[in-house]
Amino acid sequence: MKPMASRTEQLATLRSGRIWDVLIIGGGASGLGAAVDAAARGFSTLLLERGDFACGTSSRSTKLIHGGVRYLRQGDLALVRHALIERRRLLDNAGHLVHALPFIIPARSGFERLYYAAGLKLYDLLAGSSNLSPSRLLDRPQTLNALPGLNPLGLSGGVQYWDGQFDDARLAIALMRTAGDLGATCLNYLPVTGLLKTQGKVGGALAEDAETGESFELQARVVINATGVYADAVRRFDAPDAQSVLTPSQGIHLVLDADFLPGETALLIPKTEDGRVMFAIPWQGKVLLGTTDTERHDLPAEPQPFPEEVDFLLRTAAGFLRRAPQRSDIRSAFAGLRPLLHPEHDGKGGTAALSREHAVMVSAGGLVTVAGGKWTTYRLMAEQVIDRAAEVAGLESVPCPTANLKLHGWNGSDARLLAEMPGNEFKLHPALDLTEAMVRFACRHEAARSIEDIMARRSRALFLDARAAEACISRVGELVAEELCLTAEKVGQMVEIAKQSARQFQLG
Numbered sequence: 001m002k003p004m005a006s007r008t009e010q011l012a013t014l015r016s017g018r019i020w021d022v023l024i025i026g027g028g029a030s031g032l033g034a035a036v037d038a039a040a041r042g043f044s045t046l047l048l049e050r051g052d053f054a055c056g057t058s059s060r061s062t063k064l065i066h067g068g069v070r071y072l073r074q075g076d077l078a079l080v081r082h083a084l085i086e087r088r089r090l091l092d093n094a095g096h097l098v099h100a101l102p103f104i105i106p107a108r109s110g111f112e113r114l115y116y117a118a119g120l121k122l123y124d125l126l127a128g129s130s131n132l133s134p135s136r137l138l139d140r141p142q143t144l145n146a147l148p149g150l151n152p153l154g155l156s157g158g159v160q161y162w163d164g165q166f167d168d169a170r171l172a173i174a175l176m177r178t179a180g181d182l183g184a185t186c187l188n189y190l191p192v193t194g195l196l197k198t199q200g201k202v203g204g205a206l207a208e209d210a211e212t213g214e215s216f217e218l219q220a221r222v223v224i225n226a227t228g229v230y231a232d233a234v235r236r237f238d239a240p241d242a243q244s245v246l247t248p249s250q251g252i253h254l255v256l257d258a259d260f261l262p263g264e265t266a267l268l269i270p271k272t273e274d275g276r277v278m279f280a281i282p283w284q285g286k287v288l289l290g291t292t293d294t295e296r297h298d299l300p301a302e303p304q305p306f307p308e309e310v311d312f313l314l315r316t317a318a319g320f321l322r323r324a325p326q327r328s329d330i331r332s333a334f335a336g337l338r339p340l341l342h343p344e345h346d347g348k349g350g351t352a353a354l355s356r357e358h359a360v361m362v363s364a365g366g367l368v369t370v371a372g373g374k375w376t377t378y379r380l381m382a383e384q385v386i387d388r389a390a391e392v393a394g395l396e397s398v399p400c401p402t403a404n405l406k407l408h409g410w411n412g413s414d415a416r417l418l419a420e421m422p423g424n425e426f427k428l429h430p431a432l433d434l435t436e437a438m439v440r441f442a443c444r445h446e447a448a449r450s451i452e453d454i455m456a457r458r459s460r461a462l463f464l465d466a467r468a469a470e471a472c473i474s475r476v477g478e479l480v481a482e483e484l485c486l487t488a489e490k491v492g493q494m495v496e497i498a499k500q501s502a503r504q505f506q507l508g
Ligand SMILES: Cc1cc2nc3c(=O)[nH]c(=O)nc-3n(C[C@H](O)[C@H](O)[C@H](O)COP(=O)(O)OP(=O)(O)OC[C@H]3O[C@@H](n4cnc5c(N)ncnc54)[C@H](O)[C@@H]3O)c2cc1C
Pocket: 025, 026, 027, 028, 029, 030, 031, 048, 049, 050, 051, 052, 053, 054, 055, 056, 057, 058, 059, 060, 061, 062, 063, 064, 065, 066, 190, 191, 192, 193, 226, 227, 228, 229, 230, 234, 249, 250, 251, 252, 291, 292, 335, 336, 337, 338, 339, 372, 373, 374, 375, 376, 377
């Protein structure tokens, strides 16, 4: 396996004065997918992320690689079909991070059962040869057998179907590594602060190393804005009066112990009091409850769940589970902001009714923006944005090669490397699968720069059990200090930031 270039080596390429073919702003699903695509076509590619990779929305999803059963109800068949094809591709290209998961929709009458069954047959049909396994009707005992945590009161039966589940932050890291393997330079903690323009045309970006304050003027044939909910702000670097194209919406998740929903099957609650769907999903030895849909425009970097969102999820879960979860049962809680496109209509349906489609836009100055979409369709979005960017920059026309491109680690290379590292026997907490070796590995091979990078995104400790994660912060700090040669003062600051973050994940 090719080792990852160090931060020092990568920063040196920024000082070389070269002209990059493609410069991408934003290291979430959209930006990292675009970096893989551009590098795979042979374009010299630079990606800059202002925080850590996937620190925004891309680590805060429901962790489903899915067509989206609820978009069927909205009649968004093209979106569902594209996403189902991408679901199959991800299972094939990143089998180490994505797997198939059974879901059940419980029904309270025979009519409901048939209604859901018909919808899911359409889901099967739209998937065509990409389908994972056919949906099927379940009677009451079969439903309760697969979902022993389900409240049996008034239950008639259910319908089972299949979708994909993944670890979102880990997939982002795999994309960053894949882009690096293909020759791209991807740097975290390098915010873009402005755009370079000559005669009205965007020709690069200004950036600053958040760790040292060093500033860079970077030239590029084309600049791609893949900054999620911040896309409007970056569009205004180019054109200060640019109209906004996004209606951001917050969604939150609560994490509970597995005994609230034992087994390996997820529950889809088909209609909540606000007319949405809600999931209870087994994930990494816990249960993930989510999500909500609350329009939000203040765009904090660390959005927090609103108390009414927490109450809503607990109340809805209580109506479907044998054991009603209480606030004190929450192991972790987190919020993310959806970069939803403005509706072409007047938007009276609220953000839940907005499409999860994506769009690629080019400004008069040539800034290419990719906005909207879903994790599931990141590859398709990347294909379209790089097609467009290549046109804008006048780059050679190269067909997109990513449909069958295996992602970094698919062949177990990283798992083998990790197994050989010292410290595998030292678990940092009985409730977490985090070892000293994983911390060292994340610093050496995965561009982790802080305790929080490791606790939130290289491992998912903060998302799974924030109190247990908090208990390991000091030890992780010592290991990070050793790996990155940090001063005691710097580590002390990191420990404080990580503790504050752990309290936020505990709704503190
Ligand atoms: C609650 C919720 C649940 C979801 N569940 C699912 C799901 O189950 N399945 C699914 O397919 N999709 C799901 N999604 C959608 C999916 O998570 C998003 O579509 C996707 O993560 C968006 O990725 P992005 O790269 O566009 O944005 P982001 O992940 O937010 O990335 C943008 C990045 O740009 C960076 N940035 C901003 N400004 C600058 C700057 N000036 N310089 C450098 N970097 C900058 C930010 O720090 C950020 O990391 C969900 C979304 C939410 C909110």
